[in-house]
Amino acid sequence: MDSLQQALSQLINFYDSPMGLALYRAEKRMLETYITNIFGYHLLQIGGPEDLSWLKSSPIRNHHRFSDCINNVDVASACYGKLDMLPFVSEGIDLIFLPHTLNLLQDTTAVLTEVKRCLATEGRLIIINFVPYRMFYWQCSFQSALPNIYWHSYNDIHRVLDQLGFNIKLLKSFFHKPYINNDKILQKLYILDAIGRTFCSWLGNVQMIVAQKNIFGLTPVTKNLKNKPKLILNGNIAPTLRKRS
8 A cells, every 4th residue: 555545544534533523524614605606517526535525515416536545435426546647528527626635645736737637617626735834733643643644835735726827716724623632622622713713714724725727818909099099189170271382
C-alpha cells in the first residue's frame, strides 16, 4: 500500500472517531449553505470516505465518485484510478468536490489540472482543506492521528488555481474546536464554534474554498465614440468663400 492509500485509510478511520464525526457535521453544515444553489447534471466527488453523505442536499441528481483506492469504492456509480488521469469526458461535470483530497497529495497541480479539464463551462469546484499553523495543539495532535497527510496553505492552493484560470468565489474558515477526541466534551464546546463564527472566523481550523472555471473569450473591438472627431468644429453651418485663381 502506497502513501496515498495509507493516508486515505487513516482519513477514513479518523472520521469514525468522535473528533472526526464532529468535524464531519461541521463540514456538512457548511456545504449545505452553498451547494443548494448549484444546479447541473453531474456531480463528482474525488476522494474522501464513501459512506458520508456530504452532498445529499445538492439539487444535482447524478452523483459520481472517484477514488485512488479500490478498497474505498463500494457504490455502483464509483470508480477508481489515478487522480491525475481522471476517466471523464472534458467539460462534462458541473460540480467537483474534493473533501481533503489535496491533503493527501504533495503536489496538487496535476489533480487540479485534471479537475479543470473535466469541469464544464462556469463549473464549480469545492475544496475542503485543513489549515496549517492555525492552532499548534490542533496540528500536533492531528499529525499524530494522520501522519501521512500534507498541509497546504490557502496561498499555495490559490496560486495553483490562479495559474489554471480559476476564479475564487468563496473562502470560509470554520471549526474552532480544539483536538479533543471525546464526544461528551466536544458537545459542550459548541459555544466555541458560535464565538468563532461571530468574532474570529478566520481562526477556523478548516477552510472551504469555492472556485469557478473562468471563460476566456474574445472581446469585440468597438470604436470609442467619446473621442470621435467632430464633423463641424463650431457646431454652426456657415458659407465659405473660396478664392478663384
